[in-house]
Structure formats: structure tokens, C-alpha cells
Amino acid sequence: AQKITQTQPGMFVQEKEAVTLDCTYDTSDPSYGLFWYKQPSSGEMIFLIYQGSYDQQNATEGRYSLNFQKARKSANLVISASQLGDSAMYFCAMREGGQGNTGKLIFGQGTTLQVKP
Amino acid sequence: EAQVTQNPRYLITVTGKKLTVTCSQNMNHEYMSWYRQDPGLGLRQIYYSMNVEVTDKGDVPEGYKVSRKEKRNFPLILESPSPNQTSLYFCASSNRAKREKLFFGSGTQLSVL
Numbered sequence: 253a254q255k256i257t258q259t260q261p262g263m264f265v266q267e268k269e270a271v272t273l274d275c276t277y278d279t280s281d282p283s284y285g286l287f288w289y290k291q292p293s294s295g296e297m298i299f300l301i302y303q304g305s306y307d308q309q310n311a312t313e314g315r316y317s318l319n320f321q322k323a324r325k326s327a328n329l330v331i332s333a334s335q336l337g338d339s340a341m342y343f344c345a346m347r348e349g350g351q352g353n354t355g356k357l358i359f360g361q362g363t364t365l366q367v368k369p
Numbered sequence: 370e371a372q373v374t375q376n377p378r379y380l381i382t383v384t385g386k387k388l389t390v391t392c393s394q395n396m397n398h399e400y401m402s403w404y405r406q407d408p409g410l411g412l413r414q415i416y417y418s419m420n421v422e423v424t425d426k427g428d429v430p431e432g433y434k435v436s437r438k439e440k441r442n443f444p445l446i447l448e449s450p451s452p453n454q455t456s457l458y459f460c461a462s463s464n465r466a467k468r469e470k471l472f473f474g475s476g477t478q479l480s481v482l
């Protein structure tokens with residue numbers, strides 16, 4: 253069965269420093285997609301970045317990058333130059349694909365990030 | 370404006386009183402899904418729909434029903450709510466491909482007394 257694990261319930265980072273949020277996953281499907289979403293205190297879910305299992309390069313979106321290590325089944329989110337507005341809960345998620353059903357989407361438990369001034 | 374609209378934002382009800390949370394999207398997305406968010410558990414998928422008249426169970430479907438009679442709407446029905454269904458609920462939609470990001474509604478905070 254699919255599984256997503258975020259082992260860091262809460263993290264602190266100093267403003268302007270980089271931070272890595274951990275995510276490990278488990279799936280038997282060779283074709284899958286990995287996502288990161290941000291949920292600020294206002295509650296909305298904001299898409300940050302996507303990594304496909306067959307993508308040759310690690311995904312990057314502005315200050316966000318995904319450290320994808322397929323053999324280790326990890327998809328850590330790296331936020332560079334943290335800003336106060338980055339304080340939020342962050343969720344890692346996985347969607348299986350390829351020839352299989354792409355309907356099931358599972359999320360990790362989330363990591364709360366607090367950026368200190 | 371492309372969006373997923375959920376109603377209501379807040380709902381307080383009593384045990385056993387049937388309720389429906391509506392969800393509508395204006396992006397012609399085939400895929401729609403419902404999630405509940407509980408502290409320490411992240412988001413858990415309740416039901417999803419790959420297209421009109423096609424629905425399937427997620428990880429926590431017990432106590433919920435859904436229907437997909439039209440492409441744009443995907444209501445969540447609680448026939449007999451119980452206190453353990455008190456939660457924050459999100460509806461989301463996307464295109465079917467696994468690369469497609471989800472567009473989320475604003476959430477519905479449900480309290481069952």
C-alpha cells in the first residue's frame with residue numbers, strides 16, 4: 253500500500269537561511285508523482301512543486317527545490333532564503349499513475365515550519 | 370476566475386442530522402476528490418471521482434457518500450453524522466493525469482455535537 257511519512261512534526265529556521273523538510277514514501281508502482289503543498293494559518297492549500305518518478309532532473313520552482321532520491325524513496329523539500337511568510341504547515345503527497353488508477357492521492361502528516369526573524 | 374467553491378465554510382450540526390457539503394469547480398476538470406484534515410493525521414482521502422458517474426473510495430470512506438451526476442459538482446453527504454466526523458473538509462479537483470496539481474476549495478469546518 254502507498255504510504256507517505258513526514259517525520260518532523262515541527263521545525264524552526266532563521267530568516268534568510270535554507271531549510272529542508274523531509275518526506276519519504278513507499279509505493280510499488282514505478283510511475284508516480286510527488287507533490288508539496290503549503291497550508292498557511294489561513295487554511296488554504298497552495299501547490300508548491302511537483303516531481304515525476306521518471307523526471308530526469310530534480311524539480312525547482314523559485315526558492316523551492318525538491319531533493320528527489322528515488323533509490324531511497326525520499327522527496328525532501330528545500331526552501332532557500334527563508335522568509336517570514338514561509339511559516340506554515342507543509343504537506344508531502346503522492347499520486348500513483350502510469351497504467352494504474354490515478355485517483356488515489358495520499359498525504360503525509362505534515363510539518364509545521366516557523367521562520368524566526 | 371478558476372476556482373473550486375465549497376459551501377458552507379462553517380457548519381455546526383447535531384448527531385444524526387443529515388447534511389450535504391457542496392463542491393463545484395469551473396475548470397472542466399475530470400477528477401474531483403474529498404479529504405478530511407485532522408491534527409497529526411494530515412489530509413486523508415474520503416472519496417474520489419475520475420469522471421461523471423465514476424466514484425471510488427479513498428482511505429476513509431465510512432460514514433460518507435458522494436455523487437457525480439455532473440462534471441462540475443461533487444457533493445459530500447453525511448447521512449447520519451457522528452462526533453468523530455468533526456473535522457476540516459477539503460474538496461479538490463484536477464485533470465486526470467498524475468502530473469496535474471490539485472486545486473483546492475477553501476475548506477469546510479464541520480462540528481458534530
